[in-house]
Amino acid sequence: xxxxxxxxxxxxxxFNLNAQNLDEQFDLKxxxxxxxxxxxxxxxxxxxxxxxxxxxTIEITSKESQSDSLIVHLGEKLNGVSHIDRNPxxxxxxxxxxxxxxxxxxxxxxxxxxxxxxxxxAAIRLPDSVGVIIxxxxxxxxxxxxxxxxxxxxxxxxxxxxxxxxxxxxxxxKTMDAIWEMCKHTIKxxxxxxxxxxxxxxxxxxxxxAYINQLSHYSVDNEYAMARRTNAYFIDNPTWPTExxxxxxxxxxTDYMYTxxxxxxxxxxxxxxxxxxxxxxxxDGLISSQSPNLTKALVLKLGFKKAxxxxxxxxxxxxxxxxxGWKLATAEGERDGYDIVPVNTVINSFYYYNLKLMSExxxxxxxxxxxxxxxxxxxxxxxxxxxxxxxxxKGIYIDxxxxxxxxxxxxxxxxxxxxxxxxxxxxxxxxxxxxxxxxSVYGAQYLLEGLYKNGEAQYAARLITDTTGDRNWWNMIxxxxxxxxxxxxxxxxxxxxxxxxxxxxxxxxxxxxxxxITPKTAGFSVAQIKPQLGDLSFSSIKVPTKVGFxxxxxxxxxxxxATYYITIPNQMTAEFIVPEKSKKVFLNKKRIKxxxxxFILEGGTTSIEIIY
Numbered sequence: 001x002x003x004x005x006x007x008x009x010x011x012x013x014x015f016n017l018n019a020q021n022l023d024e025q026f027d028l029k030x031x032x033x034x035x036x037x038x039x040x041x042x043x044x045x046x047x048x049x050x051x052x053x054x055x056x057t058i059e060i061t062s063k064e065s066q067s068d069s070l071i072v073h074l075g076e077k078l079n080g081v082s083h084i085d086r087n088p089x090x091x092x093x094x095x096x097x098x099x100x101x102x103x104x105x106x107x108x109x110x111x112x113x114x115x116x117x118x119x120x121x122a123a124i125r126l127p128d129s130v131g132v133i134i135x136x137x138x139x140x141x142x143x144x145x146x147x148x149x150x151x152x153x154x155x156x157x158x159x160x161x162x163x164x165x166x167x168x169x170x171x172x173x174k175t176m177d178a179i180w181e182m183c184k185h186t187i188k189x190x191x192x193x194x195x196x197x198x199x200x201x202x203x204x205x206x207x208x209x210a211y212i213n214q215l216s217h218y219s220v221d222n223e224y225a226m227a228r229r230t231n232a233y234f235i236d237n238p239t240w241p242t243e244x245x246x247x248x249x250x251x252x253x254t255d256y257m258y259t260x261x262x263x264x265x266x267x268x269x270x271x272x273x274x275x276x277x278x279x280x281x282x283x284d285g286l287i288s289s290q291s292p293n294l295t296k297a298l299v300l301k302l303g304f305k306k307a308x309x310x311x312x313x314x315x316x317x318x319x320x321x322x323x324x325g326w327k328l329a330t331a332e333g334e335r336d337g338y339d340i341v342p343v344n345t346v347i348n349s350f351y352y353y354n355l356k357l358m359s360e361x362x363x364x365x366x367x368x369x370x371x372x373x374x375x376x377x378x379x380x381x382x383x384x385x386x387x388x389x390x391x392x393x394k395g396i397y398i399d400x401x402x403x404x405x406x407x408x409x410x411x412x413x414x415x416x417x418x419x420x421x422x423x424x425x426x427x428x429x430x431x432x433x434x435x436x437x438x439x440s441v442y443g444a445q446y447l448l449e450g451l452y453k454n455g456e457a458q459y460a461a462r463l464i465t466d467t468t469g470d471r472n473w474w475n476m477i478x479x480x481x482x483x484x485x486x487x488x489x490x491x492x493x494x495x496x497x498x499x500x501x502x503x504x505x506x507x508x509x510x511x512x513x514x515x516x517i518t519p520k521t522a523g524f525s526v527a528q529i530k531p532q533l534g535d536l537s538f539s540s541i542k543v544p545t546k547v548g549f550x551x552x553x554x555x556x557x558x559x560x561x562a563t564y565y566i567t568i569p570n571q572m573t574a575e576f577i578v579p580e581k582s583k584k585v586f587l588n589k590k591r592i593k594x595x596x597x598x599f600i601l602e603g604g605t606t607s608i609e610i611i612y
Contacts, residue, residue: 026194027161027225028127032059032154039082044144047082052185052482053137053499054157055192055200057109061153064146066102072110073140076498077480084138090490091201091497093134102146109156118203122237124193126158133158133192135200135499137482160191160226166549167220169510171539175465176510179473183507186483187217190501196230199486199500205230206239207247212445213501214251215508218258222544227255231264235271238303242289245302246350248275253357256364259546260523266365274302276354278377282343284388285380286401287351290342329491334440338407344400345389349413352381356417364522382419395427408435409443415450425454437463437471441487441503448505452513455580457532461514464506473506510541517543517550520575529566529601530577547571562610570603584611 036051053076075094079085088094097110112132117123119132126133139153169180190197196210196217197203214227231251238245249272256265265272279298280291326333338346355378362370389410391398397410411428414420420428432450439447444463451460466472471488476498479489484503487493512518516530524545533539533554543550548569556562568574577598578585585592585599586609592599 026229028130028192028194029159029161030056031157031159033157034154038148040148041082041140044142046141046144046148047084048139048141048153050137050139050155052189053135054155054159054189055135055499056133056155056157057112057131058139059107059109059154059156060099060102060141060151061107062102062104062146063150064102065104066145068143068145069101070099070144071142072097072099073138073142074110074112074134074136075138076136078138084140090493091199091486091495092490093136093200093498095134095136102151115200118200123203124195124197124205126193130158135189135483157189158192159188160194161223162188162191163221163223163544164188166222166542166544168542169540172537173461173465175467175474176461176506178477179464179506180510182473182477182482183216183484183504184220186499186501186504187213187220187507189483190499191217191226194226194229195233196226196501198502199497201486201495201497204239205233205237206241207234207244207251208241208442209500209502210234211247211251211254212442212505212508214254215445215512216501216504218254219508219511219543222546224255224259224546227251228264231255232268234303235268236303238275242277242347243350245275246277246347246354248272249354249357249361253361256361257519257522258524260525262364262522265361269361269365269367271303272361273358276358277351278355281377284384285377286343286348286384286388288342288344289347326494328494329489334443334487334492336407336409336435336438337405338409339399339403339405341400341403344403345385345397345410346399346413348381348385348389349417349419352378352385352419353417355381385414385419386421390424394431395424396431397428406431408432408438408447412439412443412447412450415454416446418453420454429454429456433459437466437488440492441484441500441505445502445505445509448509449513452509452532457514458534460509461534461536464509473503476503511543515539515541515543515552516577517541517552519545523547524572527568527572527574528577529574531564531579545569545572550574560612562612564608564610565605566601566608567605568601568603572603574601575599576601576608579610581612582610585609586611 033050035048037049039047041047073084073096075084075088077085077088077092084094086094095112097112099108099110102108112134114132170177193203195205196213198206198209210230217227234248252264252268252272256262277287280287280293355374359371359374359378362374388401389397391406396406397414399405399407399410411432415428415432437444448460448463467474475488476485481498483499484501485496485498486500486503487496490496514532516532518528520526520528524547527550531554538555540553551567553565554562575598578596587599588607
């Protein structure tokens with residue numbers, strides 16, 4: 001192991017990135033939200049519920065003056081009925097502040113003390129005019145001397161430009177609907193810095209967080225500036241986990257497919273090649289962050305400001321108890337006991353996917369030599385993974401070279417990235433299903449993708465809508481959060497927060513895989529619609545694109561038929577993939593002859609009836 005055996009440099013994140021000043025740069029908005037409920041606790045003491053948590057503060061306007069001071073409590077979590085939890089634990093937020101007085105007809109807000117960790121170092125700075133804000137849903141006011149009818153109290157929510165009407169979803173499964181709405185709200189509410197940040201504990205952009213944030217954001221709004229800004233940030237400000245770095249190409253690729261703008265790919269092409277980490281390749285094609293090729297010069301080229309701080313290799317957060325000293329609910333934390341060896345399956349699955357996408361990116365910019373170059377590399381890596389990292393006797397992948405353990409992660413990533421040979425899909429899928437949700441909320445993105453891509457739509461939908469135990473999105477709602485949480489529960493990650501957009505996998509998976517609405521060509525000039533709606537009896541969805549909105553409705557009829565009504569913009573065509581086991585298909589009430597696997601929809605509304 002060399003002096004630079006670990007790729008990542010923790011202190012860089014906290015001490016060496018430039019602070020971001022958002023003044024006059026971004027389209028940040030304040031929305032004022034009225035209370036949903038006001039309850040009098042006792043004389044002068046009131047409890048206010050705004051319905052959902054946002055990042056911001058409160059604004060009080062009184063018709064009468066009050067010279068005595070007031071005490072204001074803001075928080076995300078309750079402790080009993082109508083009482084904000086003053087000690088919520090983890091990184092769940094609560095603040096107490098004092099208002100010295102109320103002056104008639106003058107809006108006033110309490111002065112909140114900042115958290116050092118999310119306002120220093122690499123944290124994205126807010127404009128000075130914003131002041132200190134926290135995520136909160138609830139407010140308590142004590143020592144109010146004027147009548148409650150004399151004051152107007154509003155939640156002053158800060159967020160980036162967001163079109164609430166750009167998307168919608170409903171279905172026959174109300175649990176799914178509630179989870180989708182929670183995730184959509186998360187995307188809006190966590191946009192308060194103008195960047196995709198990880199959550200309130202740090203307010204730092206991380207590539208893996210940002211990628212899932214991007215997928216979900218693009219599924220509910222056709223506003224792309226924030227993703228562009230975040231992508232550009234990562235070129236010069238990479239973060240320390242190897243796996244996170246390997247999300248950079250994914251983000252740039254996704255942006256091009258949704259927007260059709262080739263400029264960022266051309267501008268950053270050479271840097272994207274670096275971010276694949278192909279410099280760490282050994283002769284058989286696999287990479288390792290313990291490669292002797294990881295020199296100080298390479299680290300600096302990757303964008304790190306220093307090259308002298310060694311930390312751990314990549315893991316699925318949060319790590320196992322032995323790595324942190326945390327007393328967790330399960331010893332393996334969120335990684336299903338993953339055996340982190342120098343040449344591991346998760347990292348090399350991401351590496352393969354990077355190469356695969358880079359071959360497409362090279363084609364987009366008309367670099368024919370690199371198309372061949374990356375295709376050749378991808379083919380070699382795939383062959384090596386399926387030779388060295390696959391247990392042929394068990395029919396599943398091991399965690400890495402020399403390991404005898406097989407975690408969910410070592411199998412769900414190859415499945416999601418199309419690495420699994422057709423003859424082994426059944427055994428790999430069977431193993432994955434035996435593990436349940438043995439990954440973090442971040443890992444769930446790839447678990448769900450792999451399942452939907454390989455004929456397990458109904459099982460994937462059950463994972464999304466599971467209400468048993470605590471390793472599911474329903475537990476977030478049941479716990480009281482109105483945004484996606486960083487982890488399934490505090491007991492799995494003791495410093496978890498209640499405002500993490502990387503927990504929104506169901507939102508983008510429902511759009512991109514369950515309804516199957518994705519760009520087939522860059523900029524959505526051609527869309528693909530591949531519905532896998534499982535046992536839903538009806539569903540409706542509205543999906544934003546660069547050229548307009550796709551509206552789709554589905555209803556399962558009693559006579560073993562299903563009807564779709566799909567409306568697409570006039571500037572678009574769409575390839576509709578016929579669901580499996582379809583016997584007859586009628587397009588605008590006319591029978592389509594033959595057993596076509598797909599057909600093209602033109603702009604406007606099309607009715608599709610399928611007989612099973």
